[in-house]
Amino acid sequence: MLEHGGRLRQAAARYGIALDQWLDLSTGINPAGYPVPAIPASAWQRLPEDDDGLERAAANYYGTPELLPVAGSQAAIQALPQVLPGQRVSLLAPGYAEHAHAWRERAPRLIAADEIEPASDASDIVVLINPNNPTGARFDRGRLLEWHARLAARGGWLVVDEAFIDADPAGSLAGSAGQPGLVVLRSLGKFFGLAGARVGFVLAPEALRAALAEKLGPWTVSGPARHAACAALADHSWQTRMRDALKRDGERLAALLAESGLGQPEGPALFKWIVHPRAAALHASLCRRGILCRLFESPFSLRFGLPPHEAGWLRLRAALAGALDEAG
Numbered sequence: 449m450l451e452h453g454g455r456l457r458q459a460a461a462r463y464g465i466a467l468d469q470w471l472d473l474s475t476g477i478n479p480a481g482y483p484v485p486a487i488p489a490s491a492w493q494r495l496p497e498d499d500d501g502l503e504r505a506a507a508n509y510y511g512t513p514e515l516l517p518v519a520g521s522q523a524a525i526q527a528l529p530q531v532l533p534g535q536r537v538s539l540l541a542p543g544y545a546e547h548a549h550a551w552r553e554r555a556p557r558l559i560a561a562d563e564i565e566p567a568s569d570a571s572d573i574v575v576l577i578n579p580n581n582p583t584g585a586r587f588d589r590g591r592l593l594e595w596h597a598r599l600a601a602r603g604g605w606l607v608v609d610e611a612f613i614d615a616d617p618a619g620s621l622a623g624s625a626g627q628p629g630l631v632v633l634r635s636l637g638k639f640f641g642l643a644g645a646r647v648g649f650v651l652a653p654e655a656l657r658a659a660l661a662e663k664l665g666p667w668t669v670s671g672p673a674r675h676a677a678c679a680a681l682a683d684h685s686w687q688t689r690m691r692d693a694l695k696r697d698g699e700r701l702a703a704l705l706a707e708s709g710l711g712q713p714e715g716p717a718l719f720k721w722i723v724h725p726r727a728a729a730l731h732a733s734l735c736r737r738g739i740l741c742r743l744f745e746s747p748f749s750l751r752f753g754l755p756p757h758e759a760g761w762l763r764l765r766a767a768l769a770g771a772l773d774e775a776g
Contacts, residue, residue, distance in 0.1 A: 456740060465738045471760050472753075474740045476581070476612065476719035478694065479756035481641015482680040491671035502674045505681040506649055510634065514626035516657040517677075519668045521611055521633040521648035524660065525550050528631065531659040532605055534572025540564070542746060544581045544609060551575070561585055568595040568606075577609040578619065582744055582751045584715030589619045596621075600629030607631040614639030614687075615694045615717040625651035638718055639690070640680045645673040694718065697754050704761070705752065708768040715751070723749045726775045733771035739764060 455474070460467045507513040518524050525546050537551050541558035548556055556575075559567050564587075567574055574595065579586045596606040610632055613620050621632050632651040637643035647669055650660055669677070680686075698717030705713045705720055710730075713720035724730060727748040734741060742751040755761045 459735055459740050463735050463738075469738050471739045471755065471763055473755065473764070474742045474751075474753065475643070476638060476742075476751065476753045477643050478639055478641035478690070478718060479754055480690070480693065482676075482683070482686060484642070484645075484676040485679050487672045487675055491675045494671060496667050496669060496671045496674055500674055500678065502669075502678045502681075505678045509681040510620075510622040510625070510649065510651060512622055512625040512651060514651055514654065514657070516650045516652070516660055517669045517674070518648050518650055518660070518664060519673075520637060520643075520646040521609065521635040521650075522546060523646075523664060523668065524633055524648060524650045525609070527660055527663050528607065529554070530663055531656060532573055532607075532631075534604060536570065536572045537575070538563075538567040538571040538573070539575045540577060540580060542580075542583060542744065543575075543577050544611075547575050547577070547609065561587075564595060568598040568604075571599070571604065572602075573605045573607065574599060575607045575609070577611070579612050579716045581609075581612060582715075582719070582721045582742070582749065584719070584721050586619060586716075589621065592619075592621055593624065596624075596627070596630050600627070603629070605629050605631060607633070609633045611635040612638050612716050612718055615691055615698070622651055626653055628653055631656065636677055636680060639694075642676060642680060645676050646670075647673050647677040694754075700761070701752060701754055704765055705768070708765070709772055710750075710768070713752075717754075719751050719753050721749055721751045723747050729775040730771050733774045734767055737767040737770065739767045 456467060456470055456472050502517060506515055529551050535554055537554045537556040538559050539548050539556045599606050606629060608621055610620055624630060625632055635648040650657060694717040701720050702713045705722060710722050710724060713722045715721045725748060727743060727750050731743040731750060755764055
């Protein structure tokens with residue numbers, strides 16, 4: 449099992465600080481997630497059904513009916529190597545580590561952002577994250593379509609994980625879903641803040657979706673989760689308000705981190721990433737203050753999610769000042 453953010457109980461035990469005393473900024477999940485309406489008893493008592501409106505709501509939200517609901521995009525990440533052909537696999541690095549882990553049996557080549565174009569001419573499959581996690585790098589939609597065309601012309605595939613794109617979806621490839629050689633992964637865990645519901649979507653050609661559905665089996669998304677997802681995807685008013693709020697909060701977080709002396713952060717609205725030579729010491733110092741962010745070692749860097757309330761913002765500012773003094 450790979451390391452992920454959100455391991456709050458582990459941190460609480462290690463540092464001897466009670467769970468309710470922590471400020472958890474380790475995940476990049478929207479702290480003001482969608483207010484799920486009451487779950488009807490039928491959602492608990494019946495097997496999930498695919499004519500409950502979820503696919504229709506998702507098609508409207510993503511702008512395409514070429515989609516398959518799955519138990520979070522993680523389920524698709526793990527299953528895609530079982531249904532996509534091709535031995536030469538290139539993955540963006542640094543990036544979400546589960547992608548490399550899923551393709552490990554094909555010895556994937558790890559590439560930097562400036563190597564994507566040549567990789568699209570020399571690979572059967574290229575896997576990207578847009579915006580990238582953890583670096584926050586974004587890729588222009590036109591360039592992505594160009595790389596896809598290069599791959600598809602040779603029977604190859606471009607896989608784009610868009611888990612963090614919902615706060616600013618202008619560059620999404622969702623509208624191009626269904627084209628040969630293109631797979632887009634979406635999730636309700638980040639922008640909608642429904643990580644615990646485990647709902648995601650694979651946007652891909654029909655034949656690939658059918659192969660994935662066969663591999664994953666029936667009832668991959670629970671009835672209660674489908675109910676929550678349907679409501680969230682259909683609530684366009686909430687989505688608009690949340691995008692505005694997250695834009696402001698993302699800018700506030702970037703300014704706070706820069707003003708603290710950490711350096712210039714990068715990343716989408718839901719998280720900010722900073723490369724720092726003393727990242728490990730800073731991470732430990734913040735943990736001793738009951739603040740959990742995400743530590744990366746290649747390169748040494750920190751990723752911060754959004755504080756959930758004003759007290760959290762003030763606490764983060766104070767803790768950063770103390771941690772920087774302590775770390776030297």
